[in-house]
Amino acid sequence: MNTPMETARRVADAVLYEGYLLYPYRASAAKNRTRWQFGVLVPPGYTATAEPSACQTECLLEAADDATLHVRLRFLQILSRSVERVHGGGYRRTPALEVGGHTHLTYDEAVERERDALLSLAGLLEAEQVVDVGFPATRVTEPLADPSGEPAGRVVREHRRLEAVMRLRAERLAGPYGLVRLRVRVENTSGWRPGPDASRDDALRRSPIAAHTLLAVTEGAFLSLLDPPEWAREAAESCGNLHTWPVLVGEEGRRDAMLSAPIILYDHPSIAPESPGDFFDATEIDELLSLRTLTLTEEERREAAATDPRAAEIMERTAGMPPELLERLHGAVRYLRREEGARPPDPERSHDTPWWDPGADTSVSPETDGVVVAGVTVARGSRVRLLPGGAALPGTPSRTASHGRRADAHDMFLAGRTATVEAVLLDVDGVHHLAVTLADDPSADLQRAQGRFLYFSPDEVEPLGDAPADRGSGG
Structure with a gap:
């Protein structure tokens, strides 16, 4: 039937x-x-x-x-x-x-x-x-x-x-x-x-x-x-x-x-x-x-x-x-849709750049993009103080109401530490993220080479407003 x-x-x-x-x-x-x-x-x-x-x-x-x-x-x-x-x-x-x-x-x-x-x-x-x-x-x-x-x-x-x-x-x-x-x-x-x-x-x-x-x-x-x-x-x-x-x-x-x-x-x-x-x-x-x-x-x-x-x-x-047949089981993309207002693909690159490659979207550039934090533009090379979850340093009031959103116990060791911004990232929802390395981390150069960073939202950092870090000295 x-x-x-x-x-x-x-x-x-x-x-x-x-x-x-x-x-x-x-x-x-x-x-x-x-x-x-x-x-x-x-x-x-x-x-x-x-x-x-x-x-x-x-x-x-x-x-x-x-x-x-x-x-x-x-x-x-x-x-x-x-x-x-x-x-x-x-x-x-x-x-x-x-x-x-x-x-x-x-x-x-x-x-x-x-x-x-x-x-x-x-x-x-x-x-x-x-x-x-x-x-x-x-x-x-x-x-x-x-x-x-x-x-x-x-x-x-x-x-x-x-x-x-x-x-x-x-x-x-x-x-x-x-x-x-x-x-x-x-x-x-x-x-x-x-x-x-x-x-x-x-x-x-x-x-x-x-x-x-x-x-x-x-x-x-x-x-x-x-x-x-x-x-x-x-x-x-x-x-x-x-x-x-x-x-x-x-x-x-x-x-x-x-x-x-x-x-x-x-x-x-x-x-x-x-x-x-x-x-x-x-x-x-x-x-x-x-x-x-x-x-x-x-x-x-x-x-x-x-x-x-x-x-x-x-x-x-x-x-x-x-x-x-086994290769087909790796996964499949059923459909793709372009977000409203998104920049059209670059015809010079679209023929050989897969859609999932960050380089496929020329509207963003993590190495040159910036984001405004507390009236200061933060970009690659900027020095910032880390405030995980927006939590304040001891003896100071909280800057945001978002301090409960993180659940990583290691955050307590990062609060107040100085870091260098390595990239300003933009996700598919239009939210910015900062990739950083710790200023006093002796392995910072290795972390940069491997692309292994710590990630924070703009409201989890405080711009220090001084000169960018010396990138050749590991922080």
């Missing part, structure tokens, strides 16, 4: 597998001993971790009563994978079993679950609709035989029964705009009562994990809750979202679909086109994760492949990644 939901599916998949299996992707890795951190809805009887048993999405909709809503709940359900070896006349559970050169590990996998509901807005305005989103228990056994065909063991994959419902309700708000507030609440309704020895793993086997919802509307449009129009701001602030954050999703400018996820996103999130595939981290830095995966030893790679089929896919993908 080619819908706004399908357009947003790649982002939703990244949410689904956020934290599924963390690099370096092996069952023995410390990071994988505590899993399933996002969007977990535990049975209401399990209170040991204070994790929620329900999540709630509320969002705003512009639509007439004849609009149709498509709601899709997606989550992972744990699939317990137990490896058992032949023992006597039966089987005994074991952490690992090697059969025919292939290692089988006891470890938890997960399967994707989806439930869809197609509802009329008119029906939701009349009464709450309840949709069953649970799944029955299953058990599947896979026999393992050695190369001679003799039984060596088996792999048992098992789901516990999962009980959950989705409650939906709509309300047309009072006022001239006819806004609709839509509520989607997902609840774990398991009646399981944990015993004194019950663990979080026991609860997770009965829980939706990474639960999130996709919402789409025909003949209507959603409003952004992050940046609502002014006339809808009060209504947006009244929406109650619990353990989930709804954002507009799909192509920029579209308002016919929303993704409500257990991680914080911006409107119209997208996966970078340079990303070669999922690394189980929705905020992933692909280059770092790829390089980290490539450092695994051959033994670690075999363990990762045996841990999970999706981890095996990552191993295969990163091992075969060509250099040009």
Whole structure:
């Protein structure tokens, strides 16, 4: 079905597998001993971790009563994978079993679950609709035989029964705009009562994990809750979202679909086109994760492949990644915009000077620019007294109210010291900064050669008004 939901599916998949299996992707890795951190809805009887048993999405909709809503709940359900070896006349559970050169590990996998509901807005305005989103228990056994065909063991994959419902309700708000507030609440309704020895793993086997919802509307449009129009701001602030954050999703400018996820996103999130595939981290830095995966030893790679089929896919993908694809992961500039009033680039330099090079902007010159401080022009070579944070010297009143903005304890050692201005810098926000060296620092010449300076705002220095320092004497 080619819908706004399908357009947003790649982002939703990244949410689904956020934290599924963390690099370096092996069952023995410390990071994988505590899993399933996002969007977990535990049975209401399990209170040991204070994790929620329900999540709630509320969002705003512009639509007439004849609009149709498509709601899709997606989550992972744990699939317990137990490896058992032949023992006597039966089987005994074991952490690992090697059969025919292939290692089988006891470890938890997960399967994707989806439930869809197609509802009329008119029906939701009349009464709450309840949709069953649970799944029955299953058990599947896979026999393992050695190369001679003799039984060596088996792999048992098992789901516990999962009980959950989705409650939906709509309300047309009072006022001239006819806004609709839509509520989607997902609840774990398991009646399981944990015993004194019950663990979080026991609860997770009965829980939706990474639960999130996709919402789409025909003949209507959603409003952004992050940046609502002014006339809808009060209504947006009244929406109650619990353990989930709804954002507009799909192509920029579209308002016919929303993704409500257990991680914080911006409107119209997208996966970078340079990303070669999922690394189980929705905020992933692909280059770092790829390089980290490539450092695994051959033994670690075999363990990762045996841990999970999706981890095996990552191993295969990163091992075969060509250099040009890895190079693309260094970063990309999506767009550039010129600040209003900025000087146009120098045509003599723009053809070979990258945009990030300070020399690309000929409107600034750190070595010759100056800034007025207390009526005195301070420029390269000027001598100043340092007042970090605008703080006054002992026994004198503070010059500014900005003394609380710094948090560096070393500032106390710089207060009152004499320094030489090495450059006057201007940042992208139009704020000046002074690069300085200490006048009595014997390594000042080395600091200049390496471009390693101390930095202060103009209101953190006091011009001394005397002759510039002797640059050849180190201060």
